[in-house]
Amino acid sequence: MDQEQFTRVAKALADPRRFELLEMIAGCDELPCKRMVETFPVSQATISHHLKELTNAGLIEPRREGQHGHYRLRPGVLEAYRAELDRRLKLTAPVG
Amino acid sequence: MDQEQFTRVAKALADPRRFELLEMIAGCDELPCKRMVETFPVSQATISHHLKELTNAGLIEPRREGQHGHYRLRPGVLEAYRAELDRRLKLTAPVG
DNA sequence: TCGATAATTAGACGCTTGTACAATTGCACG
DNA sequence: CGTGCAATTGTACAAGCGTCTAATTATCGA
Numbered sequence: 001m002d003q004e005q006f007t008r009v010a011k012a013l014a015d016p017r018r019f020e021l022l023e024m025i026a027g028c029d030e031l032p033c034k035r036m037v038e039t040f041p042v043s044q045a046t047i048s049h050h051l052k053e054l055t056n057a058g059l060i061e062p063r064r065e066g067q068h069g070h071y072r073l074r075p076g077v078l079e080a081y082r083a084e085l086d087r088r089l090k091l092t093a094p095v096g
Numbered sequence: 097m098d099q100e101q102f103t104r105v106a107k108a109l110a111d112p113r114r115f116e117l118l119e120m121i122a123g124c125d126e127l128p129c130k131r132m133v134e135t136f137p138v139s140q141a142t143i144s145h146h147l148k149e150l151t152n153a154g155l156i157e158p159r160r161e162g163q164h165g166h167y168r169l170r171p172g173v174l175e176a177y178r179a180e181l182d183r184r185l186k187l188t189a190p191v192g
Numbered sequence: 193t194c195g196a197t198a199a200t201t202a203g204a205c206g207c208t209t210g211t212a213c214a215a216t217t218g219c220a221c222g
Numbered sequence: 223c224g225t226g227c228a229a230t231t232g233t234a235c236a237a238g239c240g241t242c243t244a245a246t247t248a249t250c251g252a
Contacts, residue, residue, distance in 0.1 A: 003112070010110040015240075016103050019184075026185040033199065046241055048200055067198045067249045078187060082178060088115075089122040091174060111210075129229065142211055144230055149209095163219045163228045 001080045005058060009081045012057035017042065018050045025060055026073045033069040097176045101154060105177045108153035113138065114146045121156055122169045129165040 001009075013019055017040065024039065025031045033051065037044050051071060054060045058077040063070045086092050097105075109115055113136065120135065121127045129147065133140050147167060150156045154173040159166045182188050 007110070007112050007115075010106070010115070011239095013181075014103070014106040014110040016099070017240080019103075019106070023184050037198090042240085043242060044199070045201080045243080049240075052200085064199095064248095069199060073185070075187065078181070078185060082181065082187075085109075085174070085178065088119050089169070089174060091122075091171060091178075107209095113210080133228090138210090139212055140229070141213080141231080145210075148230085160218090160229095165229060 001084045008057040030072045097180045104153040126168045
């Protein structure tokens, strides 16, 4: 994982509302956009904006079904982010 | 780890320069402030500001020795952050 | 094709934040 | 004390970001 995506992921995780969206997506196999709009007290446009950020970070992937948008977690990217955290901060056993 | 600290940590990690500082601290046992000021092309005030953010997030802890400030990583908080990521995003085995 | 519904995009606004410069504090050493 | 260095804090500003409303695109049903 390169520096640029690492930063995108870190920033994507840093906003509480956006993280809640991600959390909700992670809780289901696949989540329709509409469900999130119904759940959170922000506008549809804001939800869409956050979903775009999460998608740009690679954390989720969209699927279009007719007029409905569905989102799904991409666990691999999260794992890669965690691995990069470990690597760059040397969390993997200080004794080496 | 509560929501507030989780967000503080996430935000602290999200700025590239600040993460570099943390990375440098994580690489040593203990790092003097002066070393960072010499290393990065930003002002002393900016370094100090970032260190304060990292400290507020609990990621590092300061030690004062005379006029010199030293900083040390707090691995436990990072571990807690990672654990919270796992917990909230259900990365720990989808089969449960 | 027309209207309704779902979602994205565009533009704007206010708050946050990364940064710099200047002032201040804290400490060491004459 | 007073001078000088290390570090923090105050103030200010430009850029970034979360949010909204409005406009636009895309799709379904009649």
